[in-house]
Structure formats: C-alpha cells, structure tokens
Amino acid sequence: MKFRARSRRRGAPEVDPRWYETFFDGDWLAMAADHDEDLTRAEIGFLVEKLDLEPGVRVLDLACGHGRHAIELAALGFDVTGLDISESSLAVARERAASRRVKVDLVQRDMRELGADGQFDAVYNFSSAFGYYPSEEEDSAVLEGVARALVPGGCLLIDIMNGLWLARNFEPRSHRELSDGTVVVEERTFDAVSGRSSAIWKLRRPDGRRREMRHSMRIYTCPELHRMLAGAGLEPDGVWGGVDGSEHNLEGRRLIVRGRKRPTPTV
Numbered sequence: 001m002k003f004r005a006r007s008r009r010r011g012a013p014e015v016d017p018r019w020y021e022t023f024f025d026g027d028w029l030a031m032a033a034d035h036d037e038d039l040t041r042a043e044i045g046f047l048v049e050k051l052d053l054e055p056g057v058r059v060l061d062l063a064c065g066h067g068r069h070a071i072e073l074a075a076l077g078f079d080v081t082g083l084d085i086s087e088s089s090l091a092v093a094r095e096r097a098a099s100r101r102v103k104v105d106l107v108q109r110d111m112r113e114l115g116a117d118g119q120f121d122a123v124y125n126f127s128s129a130f131g132y133y134p135s136e137e138e139d140s141a142v143l144e145g146v147a148r149a150l151v152p153g154g155c156l157l158i159d160i161m162n163g164l165w166l167a168r169n170f171e172p173r174s175h176r177e178l179s180d181g182t183v184v185v186e187e188r189t190f191d192a193v194s195g196r197s198s199a200i201w202k203l204r205r206p207d208g209r210r211r212e213m214r215h216s217m218r219i220y221t222c223p224e225l226h227r228m229l230a231g232a233g234l235e236p237d238g239v240w241g242g243v244d245g246s247e248h249n250l251e252g253r254r255l256i257v258r259g260r261k262r263p264t265p266t267v
Helices: 026-032 037-050 069-075 087-100 137-150 163-169 222-231
Strands: 058-062 079-084 105-109 120-125 152-160 173-177 185-190 196-204 210-218 234-241 256-263
Touching: 026 087, 026 210, 037 069, 037 152, 037 256, 058 069, 058 137, 069 079, 069 087, 069 105, 079 087, 087 105, 120 137, 137 152, 137 222, 137 234, 152 163, 152 222, 222 234, 222 256
Parallel strands: 058 079, 058 120, 079 105, 120 152
Antiparallel strands: 152 256, 173 185, 185 196, 196 210, 234 256
C-alpha cells in the first residue's frame, strides 16, 4: 500500500544538520558496493551524450563519492576531477582508480566551497547528491559556484529525486536485504511544507550488529530547480525523467536537468 505525502513535522526524526559529513562512511560504502553495473554503464552513456563530452575535456564530478562515475569517465579519456566531503569515500575512489590504472584528481572539499573559476567544460552532480544543506540559499550557493567553475557555454547535469513522484508514491517504511545478508529498514517522513525528506536507516548485520544512520534532504521539483539554475546563471536547456532519455513526468522517479552557462557576450 502507498501513502500520500502530508506535512509530518511532529513525526520527523531528529537529524544533525551536518549529517552529510559523517554519513558516507564504511556502512554506506558497503551498501554502495551493491550498485547495478548495467545502470552505471547507462548513466555513463547518458553523461557523455548530454554533456557533449569529447576526449580531453575537463569534467568535474561534484559529490563523486567512491568514484563510480568519475573512474569510468577517466577510463574513456576525459580529464576528470572528483570532489567530495567524505575522505572515506575518496580513499575508496583512489584505490579503485589505481586498480584501473586511470588518473582522477580527487579533492576533499565541501561543495559549497568549490573555489574554481572557469576550470571545467562540464560538471555533473548525480544520484541525488543535492539538497543536503539546511537552507535553499546554501543549495543555490552550490549552483552559483558551479556557474563560476564552468567555462562560458559549459554545462551542468544534475540528477535528483523527482519531488512530484515522491509526493505521489511516498512510503513511510521499507526494507531490503544486501548481498552480504545485511537487512536495511528505512523509516521515512516527508514534510510537504518544507519539502524535506528525512529518514532513519536501521542496519542489522548477519552477526547481529546494529546501527542507525540518519539523513535529511530538500527535494526539489522541476520548476524550483529551473528557477535556481537560472538565478545562478545556468540556463536550463534540457530535462529528462531518466538516463534512458525518457520524458520527465509524474511517473518517473528521477529528475535530470541540464543548465548551460551563458556565453560571454561579444562586443
């Protein structure tokens, strides 16, 4: 049975506003290892096509995690930088890049502090790695930093959960079992006023060990994201409902938007 989202402020779990600094450690990395390789290949193809990537171009993976996309793009001949706040994730990415014998410049940094100026031809932020911060202003600051980091005419491709799909398909509780036998129970709330989705992940290992992980994310709709991109100087010029190139609608779980930095005016 599926439940419609409603404002659930009283029932929302208490989440550290800086949860993202420690969330992506060993337990999360173990779960991330269960990724679908076919999906990764599809995502790489989509990134190459929609960002118009050619060998040698400078690409930034913003919130690169353990390098799932960055390493594959580097293997295809792109000049890839991966930025992430989690040193644990970056350590895994370094090991994986070394084992593949590919070069990826991996940087530990908060994405609000990108600090680049015209250094990249393309940027992507994939797999719902946006909306972590407590305020929309901080999320907008990330997009403004991306705009500064791009060359004129360069593109950002951002992939988040479709807020309209979530509102229609909200499930307060679910569970899944990982390949190593770990059971993950997710208890969720969605605040329809603030647009934040919060969750507690309860992990039970095969040996009986237990742990809780908590996160809270702002879920944006397509019009909201378009407004934020335009305000940052990134003109929205493409929207999709998945890496299969499908149309964005109420039925698709993902929202992928491309924003292009305005070219430098000619005199």
